[in-house]
Amino acid sequence: xxxxxxxxxxxxxxxxxxxxxxxxxxxxxxxxxxxxxxxxxxxxxxxxxxxxxxxxxxxxxxxxxxxxxxxxxxxxxxxxxxxxxxxxxxxxxxxxxxxxxxxxxxxxxxxxxxxxxxxxxxxxxxxxxxxxxxxxxxxxxxxxxxxxxxxxxxxxxxxxxxxxxxxxxxxxxxxxxxxxxxxxxxxxxxxxxxxxxxxxxxxxxxxxxxxxxxxxxxxxxxxxxxxxxxxxxxxxxxxxxxxxxxxxxxxxxxxxxxxxxxxxxxxxxxxxxxxxxxxxxxxxxxxxxxxxx
Amino acid sequence: xxxxxxxxxxxxxxxxxxxxxxxxxxxxxxxxxxxxxxxxxxxxxxxxxxxxxxxxxxxxxxxxxxxxxxxxxxxxxxxxxxxxxxxxxxxxxxxxxxxxxxxxxxxxxxxxxxxxxxxxxxxxxxxxxxxxxxxxxxxxxxxxxxxxxxxxxxxxxxxxxxxxxxxxxxxxxxxxxxxxxxxxxxxxxxxxxxxxxxxxxxxxxxxxxxxxxxxxxxxxxxxxxxxxxxxxxxxxxxxxxxxxxxxxxxxxxxxxxxxxxxxxxxxxxxxxxxxxxxxxxxxxxxxxxxxxxxxxxxxxxxxxxxxxxxxxxxxxxxx
Numbered sequence: 193x194x195x196x197x198x199x200x201x202x203x204x205x206x207x208x209x210x211x212x213x214x215x216x217x218x219x220x221x222x223x224x225x226x227x228x229x230x231x232x233x234x235x236x237x238x239x240x241x242x243x244x245x246x247x248x249x250x251x252x253x254x255x256x257x258x259x260x261x262x263x264x265x266x267x268x269x270x271x272x273x274x275x276x277x278x279x280x281x282x283x284x285x286x287x288x289x290x291x292x293x294x295x296x297x298x299x300x301x302x303x304x305x306x307x308x309x310x311x312x313x314x315x316x317x318x319x320x321x322x323x324x325x326x327x328x329x330x331x332x333x334x335x336x337x338x339x340x341x342x343x344x345x346x347x348x349x350x351x352x353x354x355x356x357x358x359x360x361x362x363x364x365x366x367x368x369x370x371x372x373x374x375x376x377x378x379x380x381x382x383x384x385x386x387x388x389x390x391x392x393x394x395x396x397x398x399x400x401x402x403x404x405x406x407x408x409x410x411x412x413x414x415x416x417x418x419x420x421x422x423x424x425x426x427x428x429x430x431x432x433x434x435x436x437x438x439x440x441x442x443x444x445x446x447x448x449x450x451x452x453x454x455x456x457x458x459x460x461x462x463x464x465x466x467x468x469x470x471x472x473x474x475x476x477x478x479x480x481x482x483x484x485x
Numbered sequence: 486x487x488x489x490x491x492x493x494x495x496x497x498x499x500x501x502x503x504x505x506x507x508x509x510x511x512x513x514x515x516x517x518x519x520x521x522x523x524x525x526x527x528x529x530x531x532x533x534x535x536x537x538x539x540x541x542x543x544x545x546x547x548x549x550x551x552x553x554x555x556x557x558x559x560x561x562x563x564x565x566x567x568x569x570x571x572x573x574x575x576x577x578x579x580x581x582x583x584x585x586x587x588x589x590x591x592x593x594x595x596x597x598x599x600x601x602x603x604x605x606x607x608x609x610x611x612x613x614x615x616x617x618x619x620x621x622x623x624x625x626x627x628x629x630x631x632x633x634x635x636x637x638x639x640x641x642x643x644x645x646x647x648x649x650x651x652x653x654x655x656x657x658x659x660x661x662x663x664x665x666x667x668x669x670x671x672x673x674x675x676x677x678x679x680x681x682x683x684x685x686x687x688x689x690x691x692x693x694x695x696x697x698x699x700x701x702x703x704x705x706x707x708x709x710x711x712x713x714x715x716x717x718x719x720x721x722x723x724x725x726x727x728x729x730x731x732x733x734x735x736x737x738x739x740x741x742x743x744x745x746x747x748x749x750x751x752x753x754x755x756x757x758x759x760x761x762x763x764x765x766x767x768x769x770x771x772x773x774x775x776x777x778x779x780x781x782x783x784x785x786x787x788x789x790x791x792x793x794x795x796x797x798x799x800x801x802x803x804x
Contacts, residue, residue, distance in 0.1 A: 206610055209694045213606025214618060216599055217669070220659025224637070225625055231636035291530065294523050307790040308531050314782050315537060316723030319745050320775050327768065329540050369533055381798040430629040432726040437631050445730065450635045457632035468627060 236455035255455035265439060266456060273436045280368055281424045288372040292379035310377060312370035375420045382416030414479045422468060429464050436460060545773035552769055572774035575750045576743055585740040588650050592721045593714050595657030596668050603660045604672030605698050626666040638730060652731045663720045668713045675709035675800045708796035715793045722782050740778045747774050
């Protein structure tokens, strides 16, 4: 009885202690997240009448209508960003998976390569990266390294059109490769988690490396793939070099159309939120759960 | 009896040897071709990843003559260290370096202390609304900072935090700041993987829950701390979006904001010293400046690189 009582008391105490730990986050949540979020919703539905005291009056959906109907920049820019993201994300995921599978093999200089592939993350996406891209560093890098795998003559042989397509693709890939450092490391960590006995069993049944990749590696790594897709999406959507983000800031802060900036921000956020929600629903069907084993 | 067993044993051994040789020979060729392919591909890709840094360093050491000369690609005729002197002058490097280090270090400390503290609550305590709150942690990650930056701007100006480092530093102490939610997630995953026995033993010995966190949990979560610090460092050091908005006086600026301004400074210097030094402003100086900004980050990363990469595998981030 005494023990039970103690246990009962204990869980209550535990609960209180749990709140102690989460308390700072709740304060931060209210101060740095919920309050500004509500303010920004309010702002997006209103019109600032006097900028000095932030006096505003209700304006309905005026700002949202403005974004879709009046503003000639917003919708095309938005679609452009969405299109780019949908092209880039699969490329990043596929390439980082290929690289990490190669690195996961028992090769020499493994630690060296792992450290190396993370290096461009240090460059960030800000001014430094813009600087380098401005000097055409991405193209030079690809041109030089392509020479080793695909000699110029072989490309010429395929004809100018194919040559151009390949070259454009490779140029695109360079920037994406530089952005995939975190994803490679996450995939590597996931690959380390797959137990070797699965591969051994498959080998005993004379499975080839190719089948093993598709039947063991891909399903086992699917939770990490989801994590990586979400990371990549968020990373590219919140990237400050993203044109729509720059546009929102320009309009909102530099032109002092705060309410319109907030409305655009909300349209943008709702889209990201719905996309990720959709992704979670799709993932529920396809993701392999360890508990289902 | 004895003899026959011996003979069969020998037979068996020989058979295995033969089999091994057969398989080994066949496997050897395919494997070595495959390995060669993998190595070539890896070195090729490695070069692509290393290229921006090589380009930066080589260009920053080129003299104006080498920059024009197209035959000089990788090895400058002489190491032109003056680029660095010019760039450091134009950047006012040491002042802004101090600012940047101050902000970055404080942000890292904030993130580590707050996020590990909060994550411990999420990982080890069962309280009402825990899962809902954790869902909100993830949602805070999804909201682009641009959506709430304008109300925050108004809020911080009411707090009189404008033109100070507080808007950058304070949120990190509450588990916010640049991707604070991600660090809470990392620490939670790590704590979930720790055995509970340690804490239970501490509890039996009369160790309070705060002390358990501070004295037992934090000291054994070195790998999670390292991973979070490195990521936090990279993102805070490179961030120019928030500082540009909150810091208006040039004295308070940080390195990533100063770098774009370097052009302007250099141009004005060029006009001023036109008679004495004809060529000041070129690609070499720009690359030297960029490298100077990146340099501290690079040094810290190269020192911690091995532990960082191992740490990501060990934190159980992906389980």
